[in-house]
Amino acid sequence: MNQTKAFLFDLDGVIVDTAVFHYIAWRRMANTLGFDISEAFNETLKGVSRMDSLNLILAEGGVTLPEETKLELAARKNDWYLELVSQMTPADILPGVTDFFRELKVTGIRTALGSVSKNAKLILARIGMLDQFDAIIDGTKISKGKPDPEVFLKGAEELGVSPAECVVFEDAVAGIEAARRAGMRTVGIGSPDVLTDATLVVPNLTGLSVETVCTL
Ligand code: G6P
Ligand code: MG
Numbered sequence: 001m002n003q004t005k006a007f008l009f010d011l012d013g014v015i016v017d018t019a020v021f022h023y024i025a026w027r028r029m030a031n032t033l034g035f036d037i038s039e040a041f042n043e044t045l046k047g048v049s050r051m052d053s054l055n056l057i058l059a060e061g062g063v064t065l066p067e068e069t070k071l072e073l074a075a076r077k078n079d080w081y082l083e084l085v086s087q088m089t090p091a092d093i094l095p096g097v098t099d100f101f102r103e104l105k106v107t108g109i110r111t112a113l114g115s116v117s118k119n120a121k122l123i124l125a126r127i128g129m130l131d132q133f134d135a136i137i138d139g140t141k142i143s144k145g146k147p148d149p150e151v152f153l154k155g156a157e158e159l160g161v162s163p164a165e166c167v168v169f170e171d172a173v174a175g176i177e178a179a180r181r182a183g184m185r186t187v188g189i190g191s192p193d194v195l196t197d198a199t200l201v202v203p204n205l206t207g208l209s210v211e212t213v214c215t216l
Contacts, residue, residue: 004214005165007104008155008179009133010047011115013171014189016092016127018085018117019046025080026057029073035061043194047172049116049145050074078119085119088126096205101132103210110134112155114168116145135159146174149182156182167213169205170198185216 012018023042030037037057045053054074058065065073104111111133113120118139124130135158137151144150156166168179171189176198179186187208188198195201199216202208 003165004109004167004216005161006110006112006156006159006167007213008112008114008152008166008168008184010168010170010172010175011113011117011120011123013046014094014169015097015113015129016088016094016123018088018123019171021081021084022053024084025077026053028080029077030057030061033058033061033063035063037061047116047146047170047174047178049139050078050118052145082119082122085123085126088123090128093127093129094204096208100205100208100210101129107210109210109214110159110161112137112159114151114155115139116142116151146172147177147181149178152179152182152184156184167199167216170195173197187213187216 009015019042022045023039026045027037037060041060045056048056051074054070112135113133114137116139120138121130121136135155137155137158141154142150152166152168153163156163163183166184167187168184169187169189170176170179173194176186176188176195180197186198188195188201189204190201192201
């Protein structure tokens with residue numbers, strides 16, 4: 001059995017639900033271009049970087065734009081997104097997270113954030129969790145988004161542990177794939193019908209014990 005030394009957490013959809021804010025902001029942008037995006041389509045954007053998301057959305061709307069305009073659109077979407085994020089408080093932390101971290105802290109297991117978001121630190125500060133991680137790998141530290149394993153491999157490296165000693169918590173299909181490619185076990189947050197490749201799937205962290213995760 002693998003020894004477990006570290007837990008690596010995705011942010012959006014695991015610690016907080018910012019996916020809904022991303023959706024509102026991307027939808028607003030799509031609407032200004034004359035098309036709409038569905039909630040089901042939004043699922044495919046989870047864990048995908050800002051520019052990759054924009055390219056997928058433009059392809060969905062059948063719109064081709066020069067690079068400069070795309071950068072402007074991405075910046076505008078981010079402004080709208082940050083307006084929504086600025087209203088977040090610790091009350092937005094997802095069910096079970098606070099208790100799970102409380103249990104985790106007494107076990108000596110190391111923790112890292114592994115998010116593609118460039119806004120990760122700002123969000124952690126808003127919800128009062130910036131000091132909860134031994135390492136923070138975010139969109140400013142990586143060159144490739146999920147499903148590339150870079151974000152999680154960097155997390156393990158910064159914590160000084162090997163991939164086999166890590167468990168990743170993820171809500172996105174792309175994130176589960178990234179963790180698997182990094183050689184890590186996974187706890188999928190969501191539905192087993194969607195997160196088919198996760199080692200274990202739970203609806204949220206409520207009632208999940210650190211010991212259960214360690215023995216996956
Ligand atoms: C996370 C979210 C994605 C988002 C990405 C980049 O992975 O799941 O939906 O596009 O972060 O976020 P950012 O805050 O940098 O635009
Ligand atoms: Mg996520």
